[in-house]
Structures are given as C-alpha cells and as structure tokens.
Amino acid sequence: MTKNASTTGLYTKKAIKCFTNPKNYGRIKNPDGIGKVGNPVCGDVMWLYLKIGKKGRKEYIEDVKFETFGCVAAIATSSILTDLVKGKTLQAALKIDNQKIVKSLGGLPPIKLHCSVLAANALKKAVEDYQKQKEKKKSK
Amino acid sequence: MIKRGTKYYFDYAAATPVDPRVIQAVSFHNKNYFGNTMSLHQFGQSAKNILETSRAIVAGLIKANPEEIIFTSSATESNNLALKGVAEANHKKGKHIIISQIEHPCVMESAEWLESQGFEITRLPVDKYGLVSLAALKGAIKSDTVLVSIIHASNEIGTIQPIRAIGKICRAKGVYFHTDAAQSFGKVPINVVKDNIDLLTASAHKMYGPKGAACLYVRKGVKIEPILHGGGQEKGLRSSTVNVPAIAGFAKACEICGREMSHESVRLIKLRNGLIQGVLKRIPNAYLLGHTRKRLPNNINFRFDHVEGESMVVQLDLLGIAASTGSACSSAKLEPSHVLLALGLKHEQAHGSLRISLGRWTKKSEIDYLLKVLPGIINKLREISPYK
Ligand code: FES
Numbered sequence: 001m002t003k004n005a006s007t008t009g010l011y012t013k014k015a016i017k018c019f020t021n022p023k024n025y026g027r028i029k030n031p032d033g034i035g036k037v038g039n040p041v042c043g044d045v046m047w048l049y050l051k052i053g054k055k056g057r058k059e060y061i062e063d064v065k066f067e068t069f070g071c072v073a074a075i076a077t078s079s080i081l082t083d084l085v086k087g088k089t090l091q092a093a094l095k096i097d098n099q100k101i102v103k104s105l106g107g108l109p110p111i112k113l114h115c116s117v118l119a120a121n122a123l124k125k126a127v128e129d130y131q132k133q134k135e136k137k138k139s140k
Numbered sequence: 141m142i143k144r145g146t147k148y149y150f151d152y153a154a155a156t157p158v159d160p161r162v163i164q165a166v167s168f169h170n171k172n173y174f175g176n177t178m179s180l181h182q183f184g185q186s187a188k189n190i191l192e193t194s195r196a197i198v199a200g201l202i203k204a205n206p207e208e209i210i211f212t213s214s215a216t217e218s219n220n221l222a223l224k225g226v227a228e229a230n231h232k233k234g235k236h237i238i239i240s241q242i243e244h245p246c247v248m249e250s251a252e253w254l255e256s257q258g259f260e261i262t263r264l265p266v267d268k269y270g271l272v273s274l275a276a277l278k279g280a281i282k283s284d285t286v287l288v289s290i291i292h293a294s295n296e297i298g299t300i301q302p303i304r305a306i307g308k309i310c311r312a313k314g315v316y317f318h319t320d321a322a323q324s325f326g327k328v329p330i331n332v333v334k335d336n337i338d339l340l341t342a343s344a345h346k347m348y349g350p351k352g353a354a355c356l357y358v359r360k361g362v363k364i365e366p367i368l369h370g371g372g373q374e375k376g377l378r379s380s381t382v383n384v385p386a387i388a389g390f391a392k393a394c395e396i397c398g399r400e401m402s403h404e405s406v407r408l409i410k411l412r413n414g415l416i417q418g419v420l421k422r423i424p425n426a427y428l429l430g431h432t433r434k435r436l437p438n439n440i441n442f443r444f445d446h447v448e449g450e451s452m453v454v455q456l457d458l459l460g461i462a463a464s465t466g467s468a469c470s471s472a473k474l475e476p477s478h479v480l481l482a483l484g485l486k487h488e489q490a491h492g493s494l495r496i497s498l499g500r501w502t503k504k505s506e507i508d509y510l511l512k513v514l515p516g517i518i519n520k521l522r523e524i525s526p527y528k
Binding site: 041044072111 | 447469526
C-alpha cells in the first residue's frame, strides 16, 4: 500500500486520480434503477443511478451516474465502480464486488475498506430497484 | 504570484514549526549541556543550572513561581498527571471530578479511566459556541468534588473559556481547578494568580518550541501524587531523566512568545477575521464554528453543508495547503469529533468541518490564496454530493 503513495500519503495515485477527477458523477433523469445507501460505519451516503439498455435479449448498463457525500475513498470507489460497470451486462456488473473495486484502485488503507462496500452495495440496490420496477410494470 | 510547489501551512493547532531561534537554542544545549541533572559533577550541575533558568522563564510567562513548574514530555502527560495525580492524592476527600464535554482526548480518556477506578465524573455540556455555563458548574460542584478540569481554549473550535470566573468559583468552593492550556499558552495572557488556577498544562510544540517538552503548573500547596515513579526528578512528581535541551528550547519559545504576544495576536486576529469574512461571503451555506470574539487569535473552524472534511483536506493538500477536519471519515475511530457533537451539531454537519489555524509565519498572501481556491473545492464536492 505504501508504494504509489500520493502526496497525501494515505492513498494510491490511482485513488487520488479517481477522487480529483471522478467520472460519471451527477444524476440521470428518469433512471431505470436507483440505489441509495448509507455507510453505517461513518455515516456517508451514496446514490447510484442506472439506465438499462437491451442488446438482443441481454440487459446491460447503458448509463450510470453517482452522487456521493463522503471521504476520498468513498468518492474514488464510486467513480471507479461506475467506470467498471458501464456497458456491462447486469450479470457481469453484479460480479463486481468491493474486492475488485479496491484492487482497481491499487489498494485502499485498511480503515477505508468499508467505503468500498458502500459502492458495491449501491450497485446491488440499484439493480434490485430496477428489477422491482420491471416486475411492477409486468404485473400491471 | 504563487509558485508551484509552494506549501501553505494552516495547521498550527496541530503542531507549530519550530522557531529558528529555538532550534538554535536546542542544538546549542544539546552540544554543551548533555549532562544528567542528577549528577554531582560539573556536567550535571551546569545542565541543572540551565534547567532552573528555563524553569524560571517558563514560570514567568504565566506569573507562576519557578518551583511550581513541573516539566513533562507532553501535554498528554501533564493532563494525565493532573487528573490522576490529584484524584489519587485527594480520594479521601472525595471521588468526584468535573470536566467539560469538549476536553482534549487525553483528558476525556483519563477521566474515563478514573471512572473505571470508581471515581464519579461529571461532563459539563457547552452551548452552541462551545462555552461552559458558570451556573451549571456551580450547580455541579458537590461536597465530594476534588477537581474541576476545563480546557482553556478549545483545540478544535478555538473557544476560550472564562477561566478567571471558573477559577473563582472553584476557589470559593475549595475545589482544585486545572486547565489544559496547550492551545492558549503563549498566545493569550494567562496569570495563574489572578485567574485562580491550581494546575495548568502547557506544551512547547504548540508555541514554536520542540516536541517532547511540556509542563504542568502545580500551585504551591496542591496535593498531588506522581504517576511516574523512579529517580525523583521534578520534586518527585515526574521521575525521568530531564530533557534539558528540549526544555531550554521550551524556555526560548516562551521568551519569544512573551515578547511578541500582544503584537502578534493583533496581527493574527486581523488575518483570522479577514479569512472568516472572506469565506462566509464567498461560500454559501458556510458557518463559523465556535465563538466569534471569545476565540484564539489563530483558530478558525468552518462547517460547510453537504461536503465531507477529509475530501476537503485532501483537495487542499493537493494544492499544497495543510488544514484539518473533525469529520468521522478522517478519524481513527471513524467517529465525528466529540467537540463538534457537543456543540449540538448533527453527525452529517460535523462531517463538513474544516479547521484552519494560523501562526507566526502566516502571511496575508497565503490567506488570499486559500480564499481563492476554497470556493472551487467546496463547489466541486457539492456537485458530487447527493444533497445540494
Ligand atoms: S465514507 Fe466515511 S470513511 Fe469513507
């Protein structure tokens, strides 16, 4: 973890980059799914918006955006998660767990690992929300 | 023009740079006065002389007698000694101790430990500016109260307590009054006699001295037991070989602060108020924490809605600016600062705190630079935040 340490010491260069230049932040109007999660450890909040598209019979993430009120790690993991899942099928996207997120940041300080769980949970919730909405429409 | 790679230090409350005159004093004494003050020979005795001269200088800054200064290694040690030492020496009289809810962790934790040892602790609340109520203090003192320990100036929000009035109440009730003056010592005038103080904690590294040198003022006649036992240095109250060079540096730092205090505080208050007004004008939903007037000349603490402190601190750090926060995310326990919660702030409000502390080398141009970049940082983080 100490290698690649940025000027701020605690974080990898990659994490700092994702934090200072986050991708895909903001809102999606009329999203197909929203995942709103709070971090039970420190009280931070992340909202994830999904737009689902269809390729043949497969559903994939056409667009994804996040809004996060939290620390450097929370923002960096939010950003990298959206990067990782964009364009992926739902199935593939759901395979991305917090370990993968942490790995793609080149690591996180141990005390900040809980922040990456936030992002993974937000995704799960957003997909769940999407599926629930779909069921509702079907049953109408 | 601000050069790239320039560093802006706004964290004087955490540690001050060591004044070059102090560095010189420390290394001079390291070279020439390495002797052990307990040794009988000239090396020991000359070091002992330096120690006693230093003691007199440190005492002079707060109008204490030299014999009333006990040198320690840190404010944490001094506070531990004050609380545990007084508790131990006076437990026959009573087992009740009063502190405030906004003490430094070393007082909070010492009190908690004493609680586990059968002492009763009252933690006085503060108002939204961080001030304890004198009436509440009066009401809290009981017949078995032995000590009141209230921080002079808050390390986080800079609020200065009315210690003279607090001391008066304690004196009238026959209860010892200790104050942790780590942040205020050398920055605002303190007179232990007029302020009715029985014990006072001070540390060198918050006032341009070296780390590892601190002291506890113990008024003559106060009953206190040591927490370190050994060779009996410092009147038996603090056994350990005395760190003479660091203490000589501490004394030098006191000498400089004593000379420059009145002048320097006027300068700092001007810079401080300029920064406060500038930020509140430029950034919406920004609030000053602590008291507007009853605060340290060098302390500023803001709170910004909907942004998190660690994010702010790291963004600033990337621009070469050093500041700090009371946000849960940046604490080792992932809990928000107890001081901010004591002000009545909600968890998510404490999240957005940013402490900026100034000092001897803070220039107007640095304040201007901070004022220039801070709005952009807050804006960007608010754009990312779900709450707007
Ligand atoms: S979200 Fe609070 S520590 Fe990371």
